[in-house]
Structures are given as structure tokens and as C-alpha cells.
Amino acid sequence: MAEALNEDPGFNCAVLSTADTSLKQQWRAVRKAHVVHTNSTALPLVLLCRLARKPVLLKLHYPQFRSARDERNPATPTSRIVREVRRILVDATRERSPRSAYLGLGRLGLRLIGLHLVTQVVACSLALAQSTEIYRTVSFLPNPVPALDEIPGSREVDAATFCFVGRLVKEKGPQFLLEAANNLIVEGAAVQVVIAGTGPLEGELHRRVSELGIEGNVQMLGKVDHEQIRSIYQQAIALVFPIAWEDPAPYPPLEAAAEGRVTVACDRGGLPETAGPHAYYFESESVNDLTRAMSDVLRNPAAALDRGAMAREYAAGHYAPSVSSSLLGQTLARLA
Incomplete structure (x- = not known):
């Protein structure tokens, strides 16, 4: 600055x-x-x-x-x-x-x-x-958010892939994403989940993936660099960010918006500010409501991409x- x-x-x-x-x-x-x-x-x-x-x-x-x-x-x-x-x-x-x-x-x-x-x-x-x-x-x-000064990537999007980027702790909520993804898989959806990050919850998440039998649907990438993060956002149809605390200013939604991707978010802390008015919202810590929001994305991926484009405009106007x-x-x- x-x-x-x-x-x-x-x-x-x-x-x-x-x-x-x-x-x-x-x-x-x-x-x-x-x-x-x-x-x-x-x-x-x-x-x-x-x-x-x-x-x-x-x-x-x-x-x-x-x-x-x-x-x-x-x-x-x-x-x-x-x-x-x-x-x-x-x-x-x-x-x-x-x-x-x-x-x-x-x-x-x-x-x-x-x-x-x-x-x-x-x-x-x-x-x-x-x-x-x-x-x-x-x-x-x-x-x-420096990412908003970069030109969005051109990698082809996978309309069934959701991503999570952040520290793997309970407060960030990646455990809710796994449970919601499993619900969708049980319902017959061909969902893919990409999780990038490390933290004390990493081992527990690996065990839960095995317990649910969804190894073929979940990639846990561990620590990734800036360019890999950009690629993850570009591939996904949406970022899922299900925080379980009053996070004052979560920035992954803004990084996702820089790549033209919308966020599936809950109404806690500063998340409504960074995810913006075009996000898909669900009730905090509710796996069922998160499942519903992700299902809305899957039903109409074109609308999700349109929301992602509007999210970028919103983010650039407030956080560039x-x-x-x-x-x-x-x-x-x-x-x-």
C-alpha cells in the first residue's frame, strides 16, 4: 500500500x-x-x-x-x-x-x-x-486484493467441481463441505471437490473421506502456490466457504471473484461483504442447507458463471x- x-x-x-x-x-x-x-x-x-x-x-x-x-x-x-x-x-x-x-x-x-x-x-x-x-x-x-489487477485465467471450468481454499481448521468449515458433497453424491450427483490448504484438521478430513468412501470425488492438495490457487478457482464452478466463526474479512471469495467465480457462503462475520450480493447463501453450520445451495449451483451452472462475472465487477469496485x-x-x- x-x-x-x-x-x-x-x-x-x-x-x-x-x-x-x-x-x-x-x-x-x-x-x-x-x-x-x-x-x-x-x-x-x-x-x-x-x-x-x-x-x-x-x-x-x-x-x-x-x-x-x-x-x-x-x-x-x-x-x-x-x-x-x-x-x-x-x-x-x-x-x-x-x-x-x-x-x-x-x-x-x-x-x-x-x-x-x-x-x-x-x-x-x-x-x-x-x-x-x-x-x-x-x-x-x-x-x-492484488488478484483483482490480474487478467482472469482461461482454464476451462468443470461445472461439477467445487473448491475450498484456506487453512484446514474447524472454524473455516471444510468439514461441512465434505458432508454436503457426500449428500449430493448419495443423491446421484457427479460432484468433485478440490481442497487446498493445510492445518490441524487435515488428518481428520482424510479419515472422513475414507469413511464416506468418496476418495474418487475429493482431491486434497495440501499447500499450493499462487498460480496453483488461480488454477483451482478457474477449474471450479464455485468456491465453497462455510466458516463457523465471525471471520472479520475472509479473502478467498475475493480471490475467486478475481477469476470470475462465485462463492457459496454463509452469513457470518465479514463474509457477506467479501462474497458480495451475488453469492449463494446458506445457513451457517447447516449441512442440509449447504447441500441445497450447492445443488442450486449444479442445476444451473450457466447462472453460476454469470454470478461469478458479477462478483468480479463487485469486488473490483470495492477491493481493487x-x-x-x-x-x-x-x-x-x-x-x-
Whole structure:
């Protein structure tokens, strides 16, 4: 993003890591800057900016509160804090560790202080912004998706192939895809599933494929590179992304859209934002409803490809690097 901004003659961006620089080096950089953009609530850096009277733009990429991972937004900011404190205390009681309670409450306090010392807070999705609004406004500022600058591939699509791309953990939901695919196979559909990624659930998924007897219908590719991921999207009729947590900004749907492919998605976290209005939606963690949504794709693959083309237009209009860098530049200029 800094490179894109530096192409504008009105900006001169320098990048530094708080992990690799001393407070003295950070202080020198802060004093030279008109505005500081940070991706973390690093309290020492924020305090240096306040001391130097420099405006700070904080961008969030991950939930600031553990309770926001599992539940929809509470009615009030106070209820968010209450739920967070309750969760910290429940975990500490279960672990029989007073120390973890002190540490958890301390970290929560530091996060809240950091969020309120900066000049402006933005988040990479509306869902994350809403879950972080604790007595102050948090705005939406999209992350850039470089794949949207690439020309979509020309590999021939297989109208019966669905793909999953991501870390193999229960929260990402690949287990639901296997069960739904098996339902379709039992019904007589010639479904193929391609799963790309690694993670702690990998062995369990392999065992489940064997138990269901669908080895001939499922490919588990493990770790793949960028070009392989593009090829996987191009081959599939749709990406299936059945997350089981409030993921703030899942990006595989945007990568799939860059190749002109639609997503089969559930309404959780920031997924409706990245999957967009043209996705096939199903009830979260419902294998039967996921089966229904995948069946809708199979019944009319031409419509799915049309939705994929519209998904690309939607994604390019909201997440292309030029769009993201322009919005960031405007935000920084207002603060400077």
C-alpha cells in the first residue's frame, strides 16, 4: 500500500516495524511524519505520537475482543465489555489460573486505551468495525486484493467441481463441505471437490473421506502456490466457504471473484461483504442447507458463471488496489 501511495506526488511514505526498531528510531520517524498509520494498538508508538502531537490512523485487521469471534454484535458497547470480562474470568476459572485473569484483564485495558488514544480507527470490514465500536466510531477501509489487477485465467471450468481454499481448521468449515458433497453424491450427483490448504484438521478430513468412501470425488492438495490457487478457482464452478466463526474479512471469495467465480457462503462475520450480493447463501453450520445451495449451483451452472462475472465487477469496485489506496490516501490527507 505504501508503494501505491508513493506513486502520488502528494505522499512520501516510510515503513518501519515496531518489532525491529527501537523507541528512539520510532520517535525520530514520528517527528518527521505529518500523520502516522499503524496496523496495531502498539501503545508505546501511540504514546510517542501523542507526545509529538501527530495524528494517528489505526487500522484493524483482526477482532480486538475474543467474544467477537463467536457471537454477533451485542446491543451496547458496555455489553461487549461485560461479555469480554466474563469470558476472561470464565477461562481463568477453568484453567484455575488467577494469573491468566490478571493478564487478560490487563491486555483488555491496554487495547481499550490504545483504541481511544489514536485519532481515528478504521477496520478492514464493516463487521470488524461494528464489533470494535466501544464508545467511538470505527470506519470501514478495505484491504487491497492484488488478484483483482490480474487478467482472469482461461482454464476451462468443470461445472461439477467445487473448491475450498484456506487453512484446514474447524472454524473455516471444510468439514461441512465434505458432508454436503457426500449428500449430493448419495443423491446421484457427479460432484468433485478440490481442497487446498493445510492445518490441524487435515488428518481428520482424510479419515472422513475414507469413511464416506468418496476418495474418487475429493482431491486434497495440501499447500499450493499462487498460480496453483488461480488454477483451482478457474477449474471450479464455485468456491465453497462455510466458516463457523465471525471471520472479520475472509479473502478467498475475493480471490475467486478475481477469476470470475462465485462463492457459496454463509452469513457470518465479514463474509457477506467479501462474497458480495451475488453469492449463494446458506445457513451457517447447516449441512442440509449447504447441500441445497450447492445443488442450486449444479442445476444451473450457466447462472453460476454469470454470478461469478458479477462478483468480479463487485469486488473490483470495492477491493481493487487502486480503490483501496485512493480511500487510504483521502483518509490520511484529512488527518494530516
